[in-house]
Amino acid sequence: MISFERQHLGFILAMLVPAFLLLALFYIWPATFNLWNSFTDLTLLSMRQGGNFVGIQNYVDLIRDSGFKTVIWNTAFWLAFVSTLIRLLLGLGLALLIHSEPVRRAGLRTIARMAILLPWATPPIVAVVVWRQFFDGQGLFNQIFLDLGIISEPVAFLGNQATVWPALLMIITWNTLPVVTLTFLAALQTLPKDLFEAAEMDGAGTWRKFVDVTLPHLAPTMVVMGLLLVIWTFNNFVYVWLATGAGPGTFTNVLATEVFMKGFISFELGYSSAVGMIMVAIMLVFGAFYFHFVASRNFKEIM
Amino acid sequence: MSTLTLDRLSKSFGAVDVLHNISLDITDGEFVVIVGPSGCGKSTLLRTIAGLEPITGGELYLDGRPVRNVPAAKRGLAMVFQSYALYPHKTVEKNMGFALKIAGEPKAEIDRRVLKAARILKLEPLLSRFPRELSGGQRQRVAIGRAIVRDPSIFLFDEPLSNLDAALRAEVRVELRQLHKNLGATMIYVTHDQVEAMTLADKIIVLKDGYLQQVGAPSTLYNDPDNLFVAGFVGSPKMNFIPGCLRQGTFLSKALQTGPFNVDMDCIDMTVGIRPEDISIVEFGKGNARLKVDVAEYLGSQTLVHGRLSDKTQIIAVAPGELKLEADAEIDLDIPTDKCLLFNYEGQRVRPDNGSGKVERDAPSGEKLQQVASC
Amino acid sequence: MTVAAVDQPRERDYASIIGNVFVVALAVLAILFLALPVVWIFVGSFLQTGNPISAGSMKWTFANYRTIIENDFLIFIFNSVFICIVAVIICTALAVMVAYAFSRYRFPLKRMAFASIVLGQLFPWVILVTPLFVMFAKAGLLNSYVGMIFCYVCVSLPFSVYMLVGYLEAVPRDLDEAAAMDGCSRVQIVLQVVLPLMLPGIVATATYSFLLMWTEYLFALAFLTETTMKTMPLGLALFFGQDTVDWGAVMAASAATTLPALLLFLPLQSKLVSGVTSGSVKG
Ligand SMILES: Nc1ncnc2c1ncn2[C@@H]1O[C@H](COP(=O)(O)OP(=O)(O)O)[C@@H](O)[C@H]1O
Ligand SMILES: [Mg+2]
Numbered sequence: 001m002i003s004f005e006r007q008h009l010g011f012i013l014a015m016l017v018p019a020f021l022l023l024a025l026f027y028i029w030p031a032t033f034n035l036w037n038s039f040t041d042l043t044l045l046s047m048r049q050g051g052n053f054v055g056i057q058n059y060v061d062l063i064r065d066s067g068f069k070t071v072i073w074n075t076a077f078w079l080a081f082v083s084t085l086i087r088l089l090l091g092l093g094l095a096l097l098i099h100s101e102p103v104r105r106a107g108l109r110t111i112a113r114m115a116i117l118l119p120w121a122t123p124p125i126v127a128v129v130v131w132r133q134f135f136d137g138q139g140l141f142n143q144i145f146l147d148l149g150i151i152s153e154p155v156a157f158l159g160n161q162a163t164v165w166p167a168l169l170m171i172i173t174w175n176t177l178p179v180v181t182l183t184f185l186a187a188l189q190t191l192p193k194d195l196f197e198a199a200e201m202d203g204a205g206t207w208r209k210f211v212d213v214t215l216p217h218l219a220p221t222m223v224v225m226g227l228l229l230v231i232w233t234f235n236n237f238v239y240v241w242l243a244t245g246a247g248p249g250t251f252t253n254v255l256a257t258e259v260f261m262k263g264f265i266s267f268e269l270g271y272s273s274a275v276g277m278i279m280v281a282i283m284l285v286f287g288a289f290y291f292h293f294v295a296s297r298n299f300k301e302i303m
Numbered sequence: 304m305s306t307l308t309l310d311r312l313s314k315s316f317g318a319v320d321v322l323h324n325i326s327l328d329i330t331d332g333e334f335v336v337i338v339g340p341s342g343c344g345k346s347t348l349l350r351t352i353a354g355l356e357p358i359t360g361g362e363l364y365l366d367g368r369p370v371r372n373v374p375a376a377k378r379g380l381a382m383v384f385q386s387y388a389l390y391p392h393k394t395v396e397k398n399m400g401f402a403l404k405i406a407g408e409p410k411a412e413i414d415r416r417v418l419k420a421a422r423i424l425k426l427e428p429l430l431s432r433f434p435r436e437l438s439g440g441q442r443q444r445v446a447i448g449r450a451i452v453r454d455p456s457i458f459l460f461d462e463p464l465s466n467l468d469a470a471l472r473a474e475v476r477v478e479l480r481q482l483h484k485n486l487g488a489t490m491i492y493v494t495h496d497q498v499e500a501m502t503l504a505d506k507i508i509v510l511k512d513g514y515l516q517q518v519g520a521p522s523t524l525y526n527d528p529d530n531l532f533v534a535g536f537v538g539s540p541k542m543n544f545i546p547g548c549l550r551q552g553t554f555l556s557k558a559l560q561t562g563p564f565n566v567d568m569d570c571i572d573m574t575v576g577i578r579p580e581d582i583s584i585v586e587f588g589k590g591n592a593r594l595k596v597d598v599a600e601y602l603g604s605q606t607l608v609h610g611r612l613s614d615k616t617q618i619i620a621v622a623p624g625e626l627k628l629e630a631d632a633e634i635d636l637d638i639p640t641d642k643c644l645l646f647n648y649e650g651q652r653v654r655p656d657n658g659s660g661k662v663e664r665d666a667p668s669g670e671k672l673q674q675v676a677s678c
Numbered sequence: 679m680t681v682a683a684v685d686q687p688r689e690r691d692y693a694s695i696i697g698n699v700f701v702v703a704l705a706v707l708a709i710l711f712l713a714l715p716v717v718w719i720f721v722g723s724f725l726q727t728g729n730p731i732s733a734g735s736m737k738w739t740f741a742n743y744r745t746i747i748e749n750d751f752l753i754f755i756f757n758s759v760f761i762c763i764v765a766v767i768i769c770t771a772l773a774v775m776v777a778y779a780f781s782r783y784r785f786p787l788k789r790m791a792f793a794s795i796v797l798g799q800l801f802p803w804v805i806l807v808t809p810l811f812v813m814f815a816k817a818g819l820l821n822s823y824v825g826m827i828f829c830y831v832c833v834s835l836p837f838s839v840y841m842l843v844g845y846l847e848a849v850p851r852d853l854d855e856a857a858a859m860d861g862c863s864r865v866q867i868v869l870q871v872v873l874p875l876m877l878p879g880i881v882a883t884a885t886y887s888f889l890l891m892w893t894e895y896l897f898a899l900a901f902l903t904e905t906t907m908k909t910m911p912l913g914l915a916l917f918f919g920q921d922t923v924d925w926g927a928v929m930a931a932s933a934a935t936t937l938p939a940l941l942l943f944l945p946l947q948s949k950l951v952s953g954v955t956s957g958s959v960k961g
Contacts, residue, residue: 001782001783001784001851002782002783002784003316003356003357003784004783004784004785004786005357008783008785009785011779011783011864012779012783012785014775015775015776015778015779016775016776016779016791018772018775019772019773019775019776019835019839020776020791022772022828022831022832022835023794023798023832023835023836025828025832026806026810026828026829026832026833027798027801027806027832029809029813030805030806030809030810030813031805031806031809033809033812033813034805034806034808034809037808037809047812094708097701097704097705097708098705100701100705102697102698102701102702103701103702103705106702106705108702108705108706108709111709112705112708112709112712115708115709115712115713116712117940117943117944117947118712118713118715118716118940119712119715119716120943121889121936121939121940121942121943121944122715122716122719122936122939122940123892123893123911123935123936123939124893124895125893125895125911125914125915125935126719126914126932126935126936127715129914129928129929129932130715130716130718130719130722130929130932131715133718133722133728133729133925133928133929134715136923138729138732139729139731140731143731174711174712174715177712178712182947231800234802235800235801235802235803235804237803237804237896238895238896242895242915255802256802256804259802259804259805259807259808260804260807260896263807263808264807264808264811264900269808272808273805273808276802276804276805276808277805279802279804279805280801280802280805283797283800283801283802284797286800287796287797287800290796290800291793291796291797295792295793295796295840296789296792296793298844299792299843299844299847301847302780302781302788302792302843302847303788303789303792353855353859354858355855355858355859374858375855375858375859376858376859376860376861376862376863377861380859381859382855382856382859384852384855384856386850386852388850388852388853388855388856389856390853390856390857390871390875391853391875392874392875401857401860401870402859402860402861405860405861405862405866405870406861449856449860453860
């Protein structure tokens with residue numbers, strides 16, 4: 001690493017300034033604008049003359065609003081917690097399955113690895129589209145369930161409060177499971193073989209080997225992956241918006257869709273900005289975790 | 304070919320001072336080896352010479368011209384890296400010719416010089432290969448070849464042999480020496496291995512914790528070290544050190560009494576250094592020190608006897624041929640006074656004839672003088 | 679005793695065979711679950727109804743593709759390709775510069791700069807939409823290539839920098855120094871030594887950026903309101919009517935959007951996986 005000298009300053013600035021100017025324009029300026037707006041009653045109509053300063057009124061309104069509690073619950077419980085848990089468990093299971101001896105002997109390992117790439121390469125909007133067809137009145141699931149006699153008339157899976165969250169999570173899981181699985185698979189490939197042999201010498205059975213060797217080896221990956229999944233899903237707008245439009249009603253409304261709807265559809269810009277700032281605050285907490293425990297460790301040399 | 308002068312050169316990384324006031328002259332055509340334990344700043348010193356690290360104090364002169372602010376690319380030096388640093392995407396030929404290409408030499412000239420260097424190093428059959436297709440020894444040659452092609456004023460080597468196995472290392476060492484003779488160029492070579500330093504160097508520079516310890520020919524460092532560190536670092540097996548005190552020209556310790564030394568001082572804290580090969584094992588009762596043997600290592604031409612004196616000082620003595628000794632056996636040693644080197648409490652050499660060991664300079668306290676008197 | 683001794687291993691054999699069959703069956707199910715929707719899209723795109731299970735649909739046809747082409751889909755393709763390619767080139771070039779400075783130089787505030795790159799990766803883009811809309815409206819950048827390219831460059835810059843720093847760390851610094859000794863200037867070091875060596879990394883990063891942009895929906899939705907400016911994901915959403923859905927057209931548009939992504943993904947997979955593990959690639 002080249003130590004800092006005055007003579008390098010020009011070169012370093014030339015390398016950094018263009019990119020950071022663009023990033024500031026794209027992230028910092030709008031975020032600052034957003035922060036200011038969150039203290040005003042700005043709406044579309046008052047766009048010209050600007051909103052009035054209302055202090056923390058928007059935040060007070062948020063906390064009082066019962067709809068916002070649902071939004072927080074949906075985001076924290078369904079999106080962040082349940083979906084992450086499901087994907088971690090399924091991803092781990094699938095990775096172990098693909099890594100397992102019988103699957104290798106059946107010649108399925110390569111096929112499975114190929115199959116995994118398919119959902120990953122599918123754009124989120126396409127994923128939502130095809131699953132919407134599956135969940136449609138004439139779709140695959142209704143056909144199957146009708147034929148099996150489980151239901152007597154078609155169900156609108158995405159329009160029904162009882163089924164909409166599981167259906168939504170199914171879409172998200174399908175589209176993003178590959179990343180989780182491949183990450184676990186990569187970690188499984190680096191399992192220390194001699195550790196297994198040592199455990200075998202100690203008389204450990206399959207289960208003990210899994211608990212005492214495999215799981216501890218995968219634990220760091222699991223934590224990092226979990227953190228990333230939470231952040232990605234927390235920020236994600238596309239799945240909920242395209243699959244349900246936050247519906248039925250506002251039943252599946254989450255923070256990202258709330259920001260978009262309040263800002264872009266009902267034009268309550270002040271309120272929308274306040275919701276956005278809450279998102280930013282939560283993201284900063286996760287981001288600090290991520291930076292401290294993952295990124296800055298991965299790149300110790302350059303710090 | 305040219306001369307290099309360092310004038311109180313210092314280097315720090317932030318708050319960490321790595322090199323302290325290094326001054327030295329390297330004359331034209333010399334083979335200079337910088338040696339010291341790892342982490343002492345050898346590579347840093349070489350890299351400041353190369354221009355890869357800016358210096359933070361002092362000045363550096365190439366042929367009398369200050370080059371402190373001249374970037375590496377413009378100093379006209381060539382460096383062989385420890386990792387070889389061959390460009391993986393270029394063939395051997397392109398690797399060797401790269402500097403000339405950057406300098407804008409015509410293709411014919413590049414080819415001629417690459418071929419000439421390849422012939423010197425017997426690299427001709429490998430010219431069209433990529434570095435990944437070469438063995439460690441071959442890569443090492445290419446790295447040297449890349450330096451030769453440039454016909455630099457000074458060659459810089461940073462532990463170039465450390466990635467080779469022992470046999471190859473000895474072979475390349477000889478070849479490097481020959482290369483130096485044939486090219487007649489100035490070479491500065493960094494290593495932590497004192498054997499390499501002794502065999503290669505015209506002049507050795509010993510470095511410790513960023514301080515220059517001694518500069519001199521290999522034989523000077525071996526026979527006439529300036530301080531405890533150099534004495535212990537140069538030579539294998541290591542020099543023995545026996546602590547004690549000096550009184551009226553005689554060295555006294557619980558285990559050894561020897562003298563007279565032509566030194567006009569009394570000192571409570573004095574160390575005698577004696578090389579293992581200067582100690583002889585003598586008939587029981589005829590020596591001046593008694594050794595309790597720990598182990599005797601038979602090496603073929605000689606036997607290394609490890610043991611302890613009565614004051615527990617560890618000693619190694621070299622006996623010719625094979626010598627069978629039981630553990631805990633007691634033998635007598637002759638430690639000849641004229642081979643003993645004296646070091647004061649700071650570890651500095653006290654030479655018999657010069658005045659460097661004056662009592663005033665050593666300045667032991669009154670209490671210490673008392674102890675000297677009683678020891 | 680003897681009977682039991684013979685039987686026991688045999689029972690275990692049966693158990694393990696059944697276990698193996700179960701494991702393999704699970705794997706087959708998983709493969710079906712993963713692959714079926716994609717197969718479905720491509721099959722459906724050639725069926726009149728767009729739905730392989732609806733009655734009487736098993737007649738192959740190009741009608742769906744004709745429909746989407748008649749509905750400006752070629753323009754959407756052009757918009758997507760143009761915006762993404764230009765944005766990828768700009769983004770990757772900028773990212774290489776930043777990553778090189780990060781990887782090779784010390785400078786004040788470096789840790790903060792790197793932290794902001796990492797936070798950029800995790801930032802909730804949705805909150806930027808309204809402020810950017812206002813900004814774009816003032817600057818006349820709504821419904822413009824320039825506006826979208828700006829967005830996409832900034833969206834994928836943090837990822838690209840992070841990925842490229844990783845690839846650069848794999849190029850030994852000794853090589854930079856050897857090049858400096860060989861007389862290279864700073865720019866020559868980058869162009870002649872570092873760039874050729876990190877080319878695979880640059881290709882992987884650029885491809886990943888491209889995919890990120892290719893599938894982007896939110897900013898396109900907000901800033902592209904004129905039909906002739908829309909990108910493929912938006913164009914695809916157009917075929918969702920208010921009440922009825924032309925599934926055939928939707929499937930054809932989906933297939934057209936997915937195919938390039940698939941083709942880019944396959945050669946890149948192993949690189950992306952290592953990117954994920956280091957946290958630089960998004961799911
Ligand atoms: N770029 C650097 N930044 C900070 N400290 C460094 C740097 N390079 C070397 N050092 C420190 O300087 C000292 C000398 O290093 P070096 O010259 O590589 O030693 P040697 O080559 O003798 O083993 C070491 O303590 C090392 O930690
Ligand atoms: Mg070194």
